[in-house]
Structures are given as C-alpha cells and as structure tokens.
Amino acid sequence: xxxxxxxxxxxxxxxxxxxxxxxxxxxxxxxxxxxxxxxxxxxxxxxxxxxxxxxxxxxxxxxxxxxxxxxxxxxxxxxxxxxxxxxxxxxxxxxxxxxxxxxxxxxxxxxxxxxxxxxxxxxxxxxxxxxxxxxxxxxxxxxxxxxxxxxxxxxxxxxxxxxxxxxxxxxxxxxxxxxxxxxxxxxxxxxxxxxxxxxxxxxxxxxxxxxxxxxxxxxxxxxxxxxxxxxxxxxxxxxxxxxxxxxxxxxxxxxxxxxxxxxxxxxxxxxxxxxxxxxxxxxxxxxxxx
Numbered sequence: 001x002x003x004x005x006x007x008x009x010x011x012x013x014x015x016x017x018x019x020x021x022x023x024x025x026x027x028x029x030x031x032x033x034x035x036x037x038x039x040x041x042x043x044x045x046x047x048x049x050x051x052x053x054x055x056x057x058x059x060x061x062x063x064x065x066x067x068x069x070x071x072x073x074x075x076x077x078x079x080x081x082x083x084x085x086x087x088x089x090x091x092x093x094x095x096x097x098x099x100x101x102x103x104x105x106x107x108x109x110x111x112x113x114x115x116x117x118x119x120x121x122x123x124x125x126x127x128x129x130x131x132x133x134x135x136x137x138x139x140x141x142x143x144x145x146x147x148x149x150x151x152x153x154x155x156x157x158x159x160x161x162x163x164x165x166x167x168x169x170x171x172x173x174x175x176x177x178x179x180x181x182x183x184x185x186x187x188x189x190x191x192x193x194x195x196x197x198x199x200x201x202x203x204x205x206x207x208x209x210x211x212x213x214x215x216x217x218x219x220x221x222x223x224x225x226x227x228x229x230x231x232x233x234x235x236x237x238x239x240x241x242x243x244x245x246x247x248x249x250x251x252x253x254x255x256x257x258x259x260x261x262x263x264x265x266x267x268x269x270x271x272x273x274x275x276x277x278x279x280x281x282x283x284x285x286x287x288x289x290x
Contacts (some may be wrong), residue, residue, distance in 0.1 A: 011036035014075070022066030027243075028031060031058060035079060040118070041169035042086045048269040061218055062253065115174075121165030130157055134178055141185035151182035152285055198276040200224045201269065204260070210260030219252055223273055230280045246278035 011032040038050045055076050062069075115127070134154060137147040155175055161168075200220050206213075226244040233240035249270050256263075 008036040008040040009120065011079075014208065016067040016071045016075070018065050018115065019068040021062055021064055022068050023060040023072050027060045028067050028072055028127050028247075031060070037168055039082075040167070042083075042090075043091040047092075048083075048087065050083070051081040051087060055083060061222055064212075064215065068115040081239070089234040115166040115170045117164055118167040120161060120163060121167050122159035122171050123162045123165050126159040127171055128167050130159070131178075134182075138181065138185065141182070147182075147186060149182070150186070154182055155179040156285065198227060198273055200227070204265045204269070205262040206259055207262045209249040209256060209258060210262050211254040211266050212257050212260055215254045216266055217259050219249075219254075223249065223277075226277065227280075230277075231286065233284055234280070242281055242286050245281070247272040249277060 016028070016033050035050065035055065038048070042048060058076060060072075134149060137149040140147045140195070157175060159171070200223060222244050226242070229240055229243075252270060
C-alpha cells in the first residue's frame, strides 16, 4: 500500500527555508525522521505507531535561524492528510497482520533472521552482530546464568542508517519480540526510589555583554520539560522518550549581545545539567519498569 503523495524518502532529508526566527531545526528534523519511519511501517503493512492527530498536535521550540513556521506547518498538514488516507484504507481493508514477506524464527533470537532490504535501512552488519550477541545472551539465561543484556537494551538498540539496509520496521518489530523473550527469562529488577532532580534557575546574572537571554531561556524551558518527563517516568506514572540529551546540553551555543546572561554562570550550570540528565536517563535505561 503506497502513499499517493509522500513516501519515507520525502521526509528523511526534507529541508525548509530558514527564517530570522522559526522552528528549531533539530526538533523538526527529528520529528520528520520519526514520521519517515512511520510511513515506511505503514507501506509495509505494520500497525501504526503515530496517527494524523499526532502530526497536527506537534509543537516545536522557536530559535534564531530556524525553519520558516508557515512552510513547516503547511507540510505537516499535507503529511497529516496522507496519514488519514492510509488510516482510512487500513480500516477499509482490515489489514491487521504483518505482510508475509517478513518471516521470523519460531523463537526470537534463534536461527538465521532475514529482513527485507530497503532503499534506506539499518546497517546489516550491525544488526547481524547485535542479534548474534542477543542469541548468546538468551542461551546464558536459558542455562540459568546472568546475562549482560537486558530487555530494555534490546528494545533500545540503535543502528546506523545506510542505503540498502535492513527494513527498519521489520527490525524494530523483531526487537520488540526479542525484548519480550528476555523479560520472560529475566524479569527486570525493581527500580530504586527516584532521586531528586535538578532545579532550573529562573534567570542568571545579567552583564554588559553575555549570552542572548531569549536563547538561554528557550533551552532552560526545554530542559525543565525534559526533567519533568523524567520525574514522571521515575515515579512510574508515564512512559519516557528522550527529547533532549546530555550531548545537546553540552554542545548548546548562544549568540552574544548587550545585557545578556553571564557566560560563566550559564556554562557552569549547563555542565551540571548535562551530568544530571545523563544520570537520570541512564537510570531509566537500567530500570525500564519505572
């Protein structure tokens, strides 16, 4: 079932006009890559993970030299309509089962796994090496030994994206099955009580020449939202998907101007914030039940 107007390739490398102030480019690019994967899944008959309403509700931070807002919004409207068309076709055909071209072994993690080669997919040698490791770890668990690989690490495995790689939806679906196999043999440990998280300062000292206030405030807002998501996840009330990483915080750059935030204070806080973010996200990865 192919899309009439869009295919995954239209989203992976999509670029928009830059504006003096527009949507943060890295957020838009990440969202479109995710939706490109979603279209790829839909075309191969897998159940949807995102729907048209998710696209219409998408929100992005604003930044200097970001993507033109109206141009991005128009493209997302077109994409939402495309997803609605696919959803309507899926309801009409009641195509609930994955296509027959994606055969799995009877037991995840055993035997030779074959995936469809796609125009753009996961690097075959990386996937093969990871599945070989997973098979060895399952053997260890079956013998009653301790494994060095967890269900969360299986589900969260990442691979390079290359031309003529394994079809991403097939690999991801297989990893979900494999993660369940790990959970059956070695249920995840109970998480420790959630640790306190970093408090975001309302503002920093102002100096004659420092970091642009609005740009720093925008990053602080993103960081506050990320920490709130971690609080909820650690308390077991919400799932968690990282939208801001320690690397993003460490490499953040700001313009400099008159009456800006004092640069040493901002830099020191961002170093502390990056360490806290890495620690909490690592805790979520180790204790997925939280």
